[in-house]
Amino acid sequence: MSTATAQAAETAAPRQMRFRETRRLVRTYSRSFSSMVGLVIVLIFLFIAAFGPLLAPYPEDAYGAVDFGAKLLPPSAEHWFGTDQVGLDIFSRVLIGARTTLQIGLTVTGIAILIGVPLGLIAGMAGGWVAETIMRITDIFLSIPGLILAIAIVGALGPGIGNAMLALSLVWWPGYVRLVQAKTLSQRNETYVDAARALGAGPLRVVFVHVLPNCLSPIIVKASMDMGLAILGAASLGFLGLGAQPPYPEWGAMISTGRAYLPDWWWCSLFPGLAIYFTVLGFNLLGDGLRDVLDPRQR
Amino acid sequence: MLRLILKRLGLMIVMLLGLAVITFTIANVAPGDPARLAAGPDASQEMVEQVRAERGFDKPVPVRFFIYLGQLARGDLGTSVYTGREVARDIAQFLPATLELVLFSITIAVVFGIPLGVLAAVWQNKAGDHGIRLLAVSGAALPMFWLGLMLQWYLALELDLFPLGGRLGVFDDVPPKITGMITIDALLDGDPGTAFTALWHMVLPALALSLPALAAIIRVNRAEMLEVLGRDYVTNARAQGIGPFRIIAAYALKNAILPTLAMIGLRFGWMLGGTVLVEGVFDFPGVGLYAAKAAVSSDFEPIMAVTLILGAAFMVTNLLIDLAYALLDPRVRNQI
Numbered sequence: 107m108s109t110a111t112a113q114a115a116e117t118a119a120p121r122q123m124r125f126r127e128t129r130r131l132v133r134t135y136s137r138s139f140s141s142m143v144g145l146v147i148v149l150i151f152l153f154i155a156a157f158g159p160l161l162a163p164y165p166e167d168a169y170g171a172v173d174f175g176a177k178l179l180p181p182s183a184e185h186w187f188g189t190d191q192v193g194l195d196i197f198s199r200v201l202i203g204a205r206t207t208l209q210i211g212l213t214v215t216g217i218a219i220l221i222g223v224p225l226g227l228i229a230g231m232a233g234g235w236v237a238e239t240i241m242r243i244t245d246i247f248l249s250i251p252g253l254i255l256a257i258a259i260v261g262a263l264g265p266g267i268g269n270a271m272l273a274l275s276l277v278w279w280p281g282y283v284r285l286v287q288a289k290t291l292s293q294r295n296e297t298y299v300d301a302a303r304a305l306g307a308g309p310l311r312v313v314f315v316h317v318l319p320n321c322l323s324p325i326i327v328k329a330s331m332d333m334g335l336a337i338l339g340a341a342s343l344g345f346l347g348l349g350a351q352p353p354y355p356e357w358g359a360m361i362s363t364g365r366a367y368l369p370d371w372w373w374c375s376l377f378p379g380l381a382i383y384f385t386v387l388g389f390n391l392l393g394d395g396l397r398d399v400l401d402p403r404q405r
Numbered sequence: 406m407l408r409l410i411l412k413r414l415g416l417m418i419v420m421l422l423g424l425a426v427i428t429f430t431i432a433n434v435a436p437g438d439p440a441r442l443a444a445g446p447d448a449s450q451e452m453v454e455q456v457r458a459e460r461g462f463d464k465p466v467p468v469r470f471f472i473y474l475g476q477l478a479r480g481d482l483g484t485s486v487y488t489g490r491e492v493a494r495d496i497a498q499f500l501p502a503t504l505e506l507v508l509f510s511i512t513i514a515v516v517f518g519i520p521l522g523v524l525a526a527v528w529q530n531k532a533g534d535h536g537i538r539l540l541a542v543s544g545a546a547l548p549m550f551w552l553g554l555m556l557q558w559y560l561a562l563e564l565d566l567f568p569l570g571g572r573l574g575v576f577d578d579v580p581p582k583i584t585g586m587i588t589i590d591a592l593l594d595g596d597p598g599t600a601f602t603a604l605w606h607m608v609l610p611a612l613a614l615s616l617p618a619l620a621a622i623i624r625v626n627r628a629e630m631l632e633v634l635g636r637d638y639v640t641n642a643r644a645q646g647i648g649p650f651r652i653i654a655a656y657a658l659k660n661a662i663l664p665t666l667a668m669i670g671l672r673f674g675w676m677l678g679g680t681v682l683v684e685g686v687f688d689f690p691g692v693g694l695y696a697a698k699a700a701v702s703s704d705f706e707p708i709m710a711v712t713l714i715l716g717a718a719f720m721v722t723n724l725l726i727d728l729a730y731a732l733l734d735p736r737v738r739n740q741i
Contacts, residue, residue: 242419246423250427250715254712258428258431361550369562375555390546394542
């Protein structure tokens, strides 16, 4: 046997194993009905977020066109979800609002991971007063109800969708510090990490090649759950008038505007709320399913 | 036990200091001139300068922090720019209503959540279990302000089963203030009718507020029950012919309840935050509505004060839960 084929066999074997592992995970995941429902909802949501302006029957209604002739029409074949107080098609606005919602979820979760994961790694690896300081600060942040802190931050910076996202991100990172620190602590003294150290791996290599990949599963699971929670949080801020400002097509703000038109014009607030519910439900079920597959001990 | 309490109290003081640092930082990174904000939009330049000197805004940041701590220690939470009222007095007025609502909500969540969690575990993978789990996943995904609106629309406006909002009807007499919680005050006053009216007013907001907590309690309790029901001592109890009800109540639930207890403490804090959303929907005059109004008008000191107070309330709850944990579980007690 030549060395080339030996090498090829060596690289093929792990690849095949990884393929088999992936297939096993996919099969386990798809066996759960609720996980599949979650996946389907999330895929539909992503599709709408990507193509919302093309799917919407009245895309110009998203950003403050006005048509008083068609105001407060009930749901019909022409306007599936009815129209609002200035005659805007609510179905179009809900579809186009999906993109805003996705942006908010990704930004908040992304920033929280970017702040929380490095801090968690440092706290887990460093130990001593560094870890103590990081963890105490984390505890303090975790001891304030998140929504209240976010409101305080938006109150300081002024209402608006950018500030709302910033506030939510600043509230969200401590959860990741806790998670990653605990995981790092448990990995730090595993035999394989000791072996890597004994083979001369530096601290950076240990962290990025050995410890971090083993923290990925719980981070992915938490991120999926947090997408849903961040979407809820942003909608809550929008509802309070602290997030996106009407006529911007954001679901929470739409509910807030529609509130004044209950009970006779119920469709103004019913449909945006349903959109939030199904989106959050989708991400929660997806997160549950991923946890069952990736991190079965964390139940 | 005493050592544990002292240790936790000490930790709580440190955490409270940290909380004050956070609110102080937020207040100080706010764009704009704090003196002008505090003096109000119509103040003249002289008045702004006067406020600046009065409240110490002209001093360096660390000095200002200690002035802030001093104010907090004296119970001075600042003044609202818009109403000119003392924040501490406002909060003292509104906090009992919020506590009453949150206590009622957490009671609903516990009273329904624990049995539902147990039933779901007992009926694992049967129709009942699926139904309860659907309730649990929905409860975690429903925006509570929207749920509140929908309940109000359907049950109060359409069916007229419940009042629209507020704590009591316009023509009801408010009982003499003792605790500030109307149900308790009315009972102390020997007026169960008013207590019931007040409770009736809280049903819809409490339902909206309790659903996420209910969902969480069901989830945790179901998972714990499933685990405990698989343990050897439960099998053993079954083999001895002990009835299923007794096994669940006396053997399994007792051990499954601890993680649920921790979850209840956590959810208490989230509910305090949730009042900001729900109280507005039902025009319920508590600190949540107060904070929401203040936040929309960028009225600074009330928001910071509410953050502090609710943060402190959350810390106290967690302390109590930890102590209860230690009382119930000797392993936790001996660890410390």
